[in-house]
Amino acid sequence: MAAVITETFNDAGVRNAHSEAAAAPQSRAIEVVHARDLPYEAFLQHYLRAGRPVIIRDAVTAWPALRKWTPQYFKENFGDREVQVSYSKRMRLADFVDAVLASSAEQPGPYHLYRLFLHEEFADVLPDLIPQNPYGFPRRHVSALMPEAWRRPDGFLKLLMGGPGSKFPIMHYDAEHAHAQITEIYGEKAYVLFAPHETPNVYASPAQPNLSLVDRPDQPDLTRFPLMAKATPHVGSIGPGEMIFIPEGWWHSARPLTVSISVCTAILDQSNWAGFAHDISAAAPGSAWQRTLLRQRLRASGMFMHAMEMLQHAMPGLARRLRLPALLAPISADGVPEPSATPLDIRIRTP
Ligand SMILES: O=C(O)CCC(=O)C(=O)O
Incomplete structure (x- = not known):
């Protein structure tokens, strides 16, 4: 079994790297493993099939994106492109980047590039993400046997960008039993996860049960959400070249600790196929x-x-x-x- 690095987190959620001390009693540190200690088969056995989250250091080291991608790079090269930033709002990428750079705890800027799939709108940057992440490549999503609407030969990579103070809008678990993996390219981002068995404590929305009503899962308002006191947060952060694996059904929320750029994708294999098949056929027209x-x-x-x-x-x-x-x-x-x-x-x- 791979060596696991124990980490702790200060109040801002920033990791105290290399510390051997235990995490704060009320939270649990997400396991951190270095890629050199984690062959792909061990990742499948100990994390993906076991439904355990993990942070992998140096998951990708050769991506040109690690050297090229900065907010300025996107502004200078693609600033005139219009991007969807919410369900109803589009914006020039240059303006989005300016808002990200101005983001602060007092005045949070935008985070989410809504449904920005690289292969649809920024395919020209995909060569910056070669070679494939050895842990997070599109497994069954590339298959010719996948129904066309779910085929993602270029990996279903979404681009995520935000500054300090911003956050992924809603704590959720991914639909269709997807496992998620997010690879950080620039900056640092913190995660708070809750295990599937905590579902009774995280205030799932009655309208959409994979979304939580808790707006600050890292510091929940216990007068509004008292059951959150019972739920154990699993915390960790990722920096450039590192990825987090979030198994199906795990509640998660993310917030940049610095200006942050990352890519995110879904993993589908034998371990979550039955759930996927059930969900998409139940929802099919x-x-x-x-x-x-x-x-x-x-x-x-x-x-x-x-x-x-x-x-x-x-x-x-x-x-x-x-x-x-x-x-x-x-x-x-x-x-x-x-x-x-x-x-x-x-x-x-x-x-
Ligand atoms: O912002 C993140 O890193 C999390 C992304 C995420 O949870 C999602 O796209 O479903």
Whole structure:
């Protein structure tokens, strides 16, 4: 098992790196592991399949983005592009960047670039994210067997940018049983997570049960949200080249500690396929009969993909000759096509 680094956090949530002391009694530090101690198979076994969050140091080291991406870089090169910053608001990227740079605890600026999928609107920066993150590549999302609306050959990478004082708008867990991974490129960002079993304590919205009503999960107002006193926050932060893995069903919220740029994507494999298949078929338009048909089709393709993934493990040479990694769900980042600068003609349906 990989060596785990114990960390503590000061009041602002900034990590006291390399400290061996335990985290504050009421919070728990998210495990931190260095990539050199974490082969991909160990990541799958100890974190992804076990449903345990982890922060991975040096998850990516070769991305040109780590050297190129700054707020100024986006302003100078793409400032005239209009971006969606909320459900109803669009803005020039240059103005968005200025607002991020002006953000402070007293006057929080914007954070969320609403549904900004790089392959749709900023495909020209995707070569800055090569080679694939070895822990967070689009597994079944690249598969030709995925229904078209969920196929994400370029990784379904969302761009996130914000300054101190801002935050991801709502504590939530990702829809469709997705596991999330966020890789920091510039700056530092803090996370507060709550395990799925804390759901009764985190005030899920009656209207949308994967969203919490608690607006400051790091410092909840206990008069409004008294049950939060029972919930154990798991805390940690990521800096450039580091990623956080957030398993399906884990509540999470993020806030930049400095001006921060990161990319975020969903991971879908055998561990969360059944939940995904259930959710998307339950929500699909059409008749009950069409939904059942979709569920059966997804179940069958899940079983087939699993068998092909096992074959890739057992006989990698044969799998490569059959072009399984290229055609179906690749089991390692090596089998995934690198993102390309050409925008894909695919619109993502769900955030
Ligand atoms: O801002 C972050 O780092 C979290 C992003 C996130 O939770 C999401 O996009 O669903």
